[in-house]
Amino acid sequence: MIIRGLHRATCSIARAELRQRPWPRPEALSKRVFTHTSRVFKDGPTTTSKTQPTPDGKQPPRATPQPSAKPDAASKPLSPNTPAKRKDPLALEDKSNKEQRKADWAIIKEMSQYLWPKHGLSTKVRVGLALGLLVGAKVLNVQVPFYFKSIVDSMNVDFIGMGGTAATVAGSMILAYGLTRFGATIFQELRNAVFASVAQKAIRKVAGNVFDHLLRLDLNFHLTKQTGGLTRAIDRGTKGISFLLTSMVFHVIPTALEISMVCGILTWQYGAKFAAITAVTMVAYTAFTIWTTAWRTKFRRQANAADNKASTVAVDSLINYEAVKYFNNEKYEVGRYDKALLGYERSSIKVATSLAFLNAGQNLIFSSALTGMMYLAANGVAEGTLTVGDLVMVNQLVFQLSVPLNFLGSVYRELRQSLLDMETLFNLQKVNVAIKELPNAKPLELTSGGQIVFENVTFAYNKERPILQNLNLTIPAGKKVAIVGPSGCGKSTLLKLLFRFYDVQEGRILIDGQDIRHVSLASLRKAIGVVPQDTPLFNDTIEHNIRYGDLSAPPEAVRAAAARARIDHIISAFPDGYQTMVGERGMMISGGEKQRLAVSRLLLKDPPLLFFDEATSALDTHTEQALMQNINGILKEKARTSVFVAHRLRTIYDSDKIIVLKEGKVAESGSHSELIDTGGVYSELWSAQETLFQHGTSEHEVPVEDIAEGAEVGEAGKGK
Numbered sequence: 001m002i003i004r005g006l007h008r009a010t011c012s013i014a015r016a017e018l019r020q021r022p023w024p025r026p027e028a029l030s031k032r033v034f035t036h037t038s039r040v041f042k043d044g045p046t047t048t049s050k051t052q053p054t055p056d057g058k059q060p061p062r063a064t065p066q067p068s069a070k071p072d073a074a075s076k077p078l079s080p081n082t083p084a085k086r087k088d089p090l091a092l093e094d095k096s097n098k099e100q101r102k103a104d105w106a107i108i109k110e111m112s113q114y115l116w117p118k119h120g121l122s123t124k125v126r127v128g129l130a131l132g133l134l135v136g137a138k139v140l141n142v143q144v145p146f147y148f149k150s151i152v153d154s155m156n157v158d159f160i161g162m163g164g165t166a167a168t169v170a171g172s173m174i175l176a177y178g179l180t181r182f183g184a185t186i187f188q189e190l191r192n193a194v195f196a197s198v199a200q201k202a203i204r205k206v207a208g209n210v211f212d213h214l215l216r217l218d219l220n221f222h223l224t225k226q227t228g229g230l231t232r233a234i235d236r237g238t239k240g241i242s243f244l245l246t247s248m249v250f251h252v253i254p255t256a257l258e259i260s261m262v263c264g265i266l267t268w269q270y271g272a273k274f275a276a277i278t279a280v281t282m283v284a285y286t287a288f289t290i291w292t293t294a295w296r297t298k299f300r301r302q303a304n305a306a307d308n309k310a311s312t313v314a315v316d317s318l319i320n321y322e323a324v325k326y327f328n329n330e331k332y333e334v335g336r337y338d339k340a341l342l343g344y345e346r347s348s349i350k351v352a353t354s355l356a357f358l359n360a361g362q363n364l365i366f367s368s369a370l371t372g373m374m375y376l377a378a379n380g381v382a383e384g385t386l387t388v389g390d391l392v393m394v395n396q397l398v399f400q401l402s403v404p405l406n407f408l409g410s411v412y413r414e415l416r417q418s419l420l421d422m423e424t425l426f427n428l429q430k431v432n433v434a435i436k437e438l439p440n441a442k443p444l445e446l447t448s449g450g451q452i453v454f455e456n457v458t459f460a461y462n463k464e465r466p467i468l469q470n471l472n473l474t475i476p477a478g479k480k481v482a483i484v485g486p487s488g489c490g491k492s493t494l495l496k497l498l499f500r501f502y503d504v505q506e507g508r509i510l511i512d513g514q515d516i517r518h519v520s521l522a523s524l525r526k527a528i529g530v531v532p533q534d535t536p537l538f539n540d541t542i543e544h545n546i547r548y549g550d551l552s553a554p555p556e557a558v559r560a561a562a563a564r565a566r567i568d569h570i571i572s573a574f575p576d577g578y579q580t581m582v583g584e585r586g587m588m589i590s591g592g593e594k595q596r597l598a599v600s601r602l603l604l605k606d607p608p609l610l611f612f613d614e615a616t617s618a619l620d621t622h623t624e625q626a627l628m629q630n631i632n633g634i635l636k637e638k639a640r641t642s643v644f645v646a647h648r649l650r651t652i653y654d655s656d657k658i659i660v661l662k663e664g665k666v667a668e669s670g671s672h673s674e675l676i677d678t679g680g681v682y683s684e685l686w687s688a689q690e691t692l693f694q695h696g697t698s699e700h701e702v703p704v705e706d707i708a709e710g711a712e713v714g715e716a717g718k719g720k
Contacts (some may be wrong), residue, residue, distance in 0.1 A: 041064055043411045056452035104419045107426060111244060118178035123198055130195040134254055137187035142261050147177035156278050199245045207238045210370040210428055217503040218434040232311040237425025240418030251411040255404040262397050274375055281369035285362060285405060292358045293416050299350040302418055306344035313340045351447035362663035370398050435500050443523035447476030448512040450609050450641035456507035459497060467493050478639035482652035495611050499528060529607035531615035535598040539585030542571055543578035548607035561604040567596040567626055592619045610642040616651060649686050
């Protein structure tokens with residue numbers, strides 16, 4: 001990445017040798033480059049380094065160079081702030097029934113605030129109206145069996161002898177029967193329409209809160225989470241919210257109300273036996289449903305995990321489509337996806353078979369109750385205590401309960417599934433925000449032009465491998481500063497710490513004397529502009545991607561920024577111009593065009609602190625030089641603190657200050673001429689790259705790792 005160029009040519013023949021001897025043949029040159037590189041990076045600089053000033057401004061005494069040693073991770077204990085492995089919020093742990101019920105009630109309690117918000121009068125009105133319509137619908141619904149009974153009983157006459165018709169005998173009852181059924185349906189549909197806004201607002205609010213929380217989480221969280229599983233979990237969770245709210249209002253409460261009303265009617269109309277059978281049936285039905293659903297929950301958990309896995313594999317493969325094609329690994333990716341689907345298939349089969357058992361048990365309980373009640377009603381008709389209309393009414397009332405009971409069974413099953421999905425969603429909201437802003441944090445004020453100081457900074461992504469160790473360096477205000485060094489020395493980490501993607505474990509970072517942990521994050525990040533090596537682009541138009549640096553910028557400013565980045569003429573040549581879609585992650589345009597879009601975005605943002613992380617690594621030499629001239633011209637327009645991380649030293653040799661990092665510390669620093677004169681690490685790097693450049697060899701073709709390996713092989717060959 002940023003460092004590989006330095007590794008690729010970090011060595012060369014000593015400058016004195018170059019002056020005294022004619023250019024050797026390429027074979028001999030390569031041998032000496034190999035040998036010297038090995039010495040530079042294994043033994044450290046051969047001369048005393050220019051050290052960094054101490055915080056009081058004095059130069060520390062020069063130390064006699066010592067052979068560098070590998071840093072001992074245990075020698076200096078790191079702060080507890082070291083990024084730790086978090087508990088995966090997407091992985092649901094197996095819980096006991098008691099623990100699961102507790103978690104479910106916590107979610108229901110959390111969701112109740114969306115049904116009855118403190119400051120949401122319109123929502124409260126809608127919920128109250130929906131409940132009123134619900135009660136009205138159920139009252140009308142239980143009237144239907146009464147009218148049906150009256151119709152049947154009124155038919156028990158001699159129509160021929162009376163000379164009557166159905167209209168004259170039972171016309172009013174028939175009309176009332178039809179109007180009651182129609183009225184109950186109208187009330188139900190009105191309830192659905194009134195409550196729809198409540199459910200959708202809740203989904204929007206929760207989903208928005210989760211998305212906002214995810215954007216506030218630190219970089220470490222997003223680097224360790226796979227996008228496919230994350231988006232799938234959010235999608236299922238939001239659907240679960242809708243089901244939970246609608247089921248509570250449309251199924252659970254209505255069914256409980258209807259059961260209570262039917263039990264009361266049966267007791268009042270036909271005695272305690274009918275009511276007792278109904279009550280026992282309800283208890284048995286509910287208990288069986290709850291017990292079986294609790295047993296089925298583990299299968300649902302397994303299916304969810306397999307679903308997340310399959311989604312993750314699919315998204316990962318599609319995002320890396322080019323890599324799959326480059327290495328002809330389509331069958332391997334299909335196999336991975338099929339393996340994930342196999343796990344989902346097995347879990348889903350368990351879900352389906354357990355569902356069949358649940359449905360069969362529910363129907364057995366209900367059919368037994370219906371048989372018993374019909375037997376009692378038939379006995380009553382035979383004994384003359386009940387009419388045929390009563391028999392029909394009992395049958396109608398019980399069957400009227402069958403629909404909500406069946407709904408209740410399926411609703412409970414899906415409700416448990418929704419609660420599991422929502423548990424994942426709410427777990428995401430509980431993930432700790434590692435990078436926090438202090439209460440009443442003040443905005444960053446650039447009182448001295450933007451001086452950046454790393455003071456005794458220690459940082460590690462994990463405790464076993466420290467990246468920065470007691471680092472001290474100063475980036476002067478308004479100056480162009482370059483940072484170079486071998487791979488893994490912490491160059492890009494400096495930006496991540498400065499931008500507060502991570503916090504330091506020890507020490508502090510100051511901008512114009514202000515600790516960046518004590519200023520607001522918005523003001524800090526607004527003051528810093530970044531051109532990364534791997535430019536992140538949205539699947540949108542070129543204009544949108546440039547305007548992302550300043551969303552309020554007019555089209556003229558967007559085009560002006562593109563012109564300053566020397567890409568306006570390329571964009572104008574596209575058929576759709578600035579409305580050209582760049583594709584997923586910018587795959588529709590070249591790497592060089594992506595980097596110039598990143599520079600355009602930075603110029604549009606116009607921040608006082610600039611950070612170029614190998615900003616020209618994908619450009620050809622001619623375009624790179626032209627773009628660097630433009631950037632240097634921009635830097636001269638007004639005083640800006642600019643930091644360049646680069647592996648091609650020709651792009652940064654004119655910097656006011658060059659800092660060389662090695663093993664997490666400053667190896668040397670100074671201007672180009674000062675570092676060349678000291679003959680240290682930078683001098684070796686410069687000589688190596690110049691030698692390769694003059695021989696027409698690309699600086700990208702000589703990785704330092706290969707050079708060092710060649711040196712060791714060469715020395716071993718001599719020993720033989």
